[in-house]
Structures are given as structure tokens and as C-alpha cells.
Amino acid sequence: MAEEIAAALVTAAPDEWDAVAGHARTKARLQVLLREKRMPHAVLFSGPRGVGKWKLATATAAALLCMSPKDGLACGGCESCRHMAAGTHPDFYAVTPEKSGKAARSIKIEQIRDLRAEAARVPRLSARRVILLDDVETMNDAAANALLKTLEEPAGNTSFLLVTGARQALLPTILSRCMGLQFPPLGDDAMVRVLAVQGVPEDVRAPLVALSEGSAGRALQLFEEDALSFREDALSALESLSRLSVEDVFALGARLGTMERERLLEWLRYFRLFIRDLLAIYGGSAALLNSDLEARLFALSGQFSKAWAFVVAREAAEAARRIETSNATPRLAIESFLFRAGKKS
Ligand SMILES: [Zn+2]
Secondary structure: OOOHHHHHOOOOOHHHHHOOOHHHHHHHHHHHHHOOOOOOOOOEEEEEOOOOHHHHHHHHHHHHHHHOOOOOOOOOOOOOHHHHHHOOOOOOEEEEEEEOOOOOOOOOOHOOOOOOOHHOOOOOOOOOEEEEEHHHOOOOOOHHHHHHHHHOOOOOOOEEEEEEHHHHHOOOOHHHHHHEEEOOOOOHHHHHEEEEEEEEOOHHHHHHHHHHHOOOOHHHHHHHHOHHHHHHHHHHHHHHHHOOOOOHHHHHHHHHOOOOOOHHHHHHHHHHHHHHHHHHHHHOOOOOOHHOOOOOOOHHHOOOHHHHHHHHHHHHHHHHHHHOOOOOOHHHHHHHHHHHHHHOO
């Protein structure tokens, strides 16, 4: 799903520079560099997931390749811009992490070798070539060193746009070769605007923003996954926790235990967020993450003690750890969690 959202963002029309929410200063800085043709040959876009890095990097690529830029930005109508919109630009080359076997997605040394060959080619349509790399932190050292060579000896007129969600994981030598642009998490207003533009109904925008920590991509993903009903499922479980019979726990464990690991961890994550809100209530704070569920959370806070909330928080973290590290089957981990958490209410 995240990939689908990323793909939707990539195929955005080249004139969608303005559609990237927030980041006004970064956009202004980029536009000056584009307009004055002073763009460094390697730029690193870094910041949390889903804040618009990839979208703005793609719009920057379109602007660099455009044959008649307007005020530094892509015109949207020339042959280059039409190819960018169609995903067929001969001078644009994107590298994204690949999956192989059971290993995590990563950018492989072979991909960097292909990239080096691409970088050396003469542009066919535009005045330059642009190479865009996503999630560059997934390169291993061999791949990173191969990329470094390319960045050190730029062949011809090629621009490199690197995107990362984990700047601290990059080799210092890569960092020193790039102009860095930082993308902080989006503010709530910018997030709400993005969700509105994407057609997310008004009544769910605020809870989605509250759960997404400034990442519009994350908020859209949660919306697509119907995360709010999933959150409701976790809250109902929490509300019924003290009343669960042994049979109920086994039934709930059986239902949750058949979920994919990632999904179950997500369920536990909601559970932990509720506990966090309960602790905020005990602490006298009204700033809840799940502010739309305030009445039910206040009712819960009367039902349980603060000491119990700490125990559940610890047990939920432990269950998540066991599921993550595959130390227990998901079903066993969740049943054990429900028994421990239910008993101490
Ligand atoms: Zn153009």
C-alpha cells in the first residue's frame, strides 16, 4: 500500500510543485537554485516518511529536465514534461530498493552498477540526465562506495537526487558530497490540507493526523487501511478486558493470532497509544492523541488504576517484542498478553 501511494505521488503532474504541502522555505530555496541554474550536482532530501520528500524530488527532477522552465519550475507542457508525466523520460532514471528472497528491501550493488552506466550516457532529450534514488540508507557499504565513486567523478551533465528517511545511517562520505535538505514532520494544518486534497472525509481527518506524527503518507496509508476501525477493535478489547472470561481470551487470541505479524503489531500499537492517553489523563493532561475518543478514554480511566496502566504498557511492549523477534507464535504472545493484562485490572 505504501508503494502504491508512493507511485501515485511519483506520477503527479510535473507542475504539481505547489501541491507539496508545507516546507515553504525548502521549496523556495530549491526554486532559487533552479531558476539561477545553480543546483549542486547531488542533493540529499532527508526527513521522516511521507512528508513530501519523494514528491518534491520528482518535481525537482522535472524542473531540471524541462525544456522551457517557468520561473525555474517545470512548465508542464513541453516534450520533456509530457514524458515525465507519462513515466517515459529517457533522461530520467529512478532507483528504488529491491526485494530479494527473505532479506529486507535494499539497493543492491548491481543497481548501482547499472546506475553508473546510465550516468555516463549522453542525454537524449533534455540538456542533462537526472538520477533519483529512494531510501538510499538501504544500500550496503559496497553499494554505497560504488555510488560514492560516481558522485565523486560526475560523468557529463548528470544530477543526482537522493532521498532518505534515515540520514544518520548514511556514510559521512556520501553526506559530504551532497547538498542536504531537511524535511521536518508536517504541521497539523498542512496534514489536514493534504488529506482534504486527497478526498479523505472531514470527520476522520483529525484522528488520522493525530495518529500519523506529521507524515501525510502515513495518514493516507492509515486511511486506505481503514485504520480507524482497526483502532476501534483495539479499544473495544481494552474496554472489555476486565470482563473477559478464559474462553473469551482464547477466542480473541485465536482471531488476532491469525493476523499477519505486522497487522498484529499495529493492533498492539493502538493498544499502547490508548494506554499512553490513559496515563496522560491520570497525569492531569487533556492533550490526548486519540482526542476524538476522549469520552470513552475518560470512562476507562475511572475503571482502571494508574499502576495497572503501567503494567499493561509493559506487557504490551513485551508482547510486541516477542512477536517482532519471533520468540513466540503471534497467538501465544497475544493470549499471554491478554491474560496478564486482564488479570491485573
Ligand atoms: Zn517543460
